[in-house]
Amino acid sequence: MTHGQALLRLSLAAVFGAIIGYEREVIHKPAGLRTMMLVSLGSCLFTLASLEAAHGFAGADPSRIAAQVVTGIGFLGAGSILRAGTSVVGVTTAACIWLVAAVGLATGLGLYGYALFASLLGFVILRLVERLIERGKERRPPGLPPNPDPTGSQGAGEL
Numbered sequence: 001m002t003h004g005q006a007l008l009r010l011s012l013a014a015v016f017g018a019i020i021g022y023e024r025e026v027i028h029k030p031a032g033l034r035t036m037m038l039v040s041l042g043s044c045l046f047t048l049a050s051l052e053a054a055h056g057f058a059g060a061d062p063s064r065i066a067a068q069v070v071t072g073i074g075f076l077g078a079g080s081i082l083r084a085g086t087s088v089v090g091v092t093t094a095a096c097i098w099l100v101a102a103v104g105l106a107t108g109l110g111l112y113g114y115a116l117f118a119s120l121l122g123f124v125i126l127r128l129v130e131r132l133i134e135r136g137k138e139r140r141p142p143g144l145p146p147n148p149d150p151t152g153s154q155g156a157g158e159l
Contacts, residue, residue: 022123
């Protein structure tokens, strides 16, 4: 891989991360544009480093670093999930962090089409589902009490 190709992959990873990050930023989530861009960029860089290491050393396995990226992102995502009374918040943010890490990893592997499609699909899912939920709330019959548990778990118990 040339330096130009690596720089292109890093740049695209940041742009693809920005697609999801923009949506999170607009709705004022703490893990917004910069966070998603950095997660995607970091995942891409780990992937590139892994590919370079595997190319330079006999017997090196590039999938090992990718697996550790997934593990590390799991910890980062878990840190964004909080319990607030009977509600759990941050699950969507954690899922976005997970998605953006996968996008960065795919971009690092040169899978630009998949990475772009996943970023755009994630953006559409975030926007469309939010609108569907809002419409459902508007159509709620009068007099029907609101759902006391916004997570929809109906008292499923502890975390």
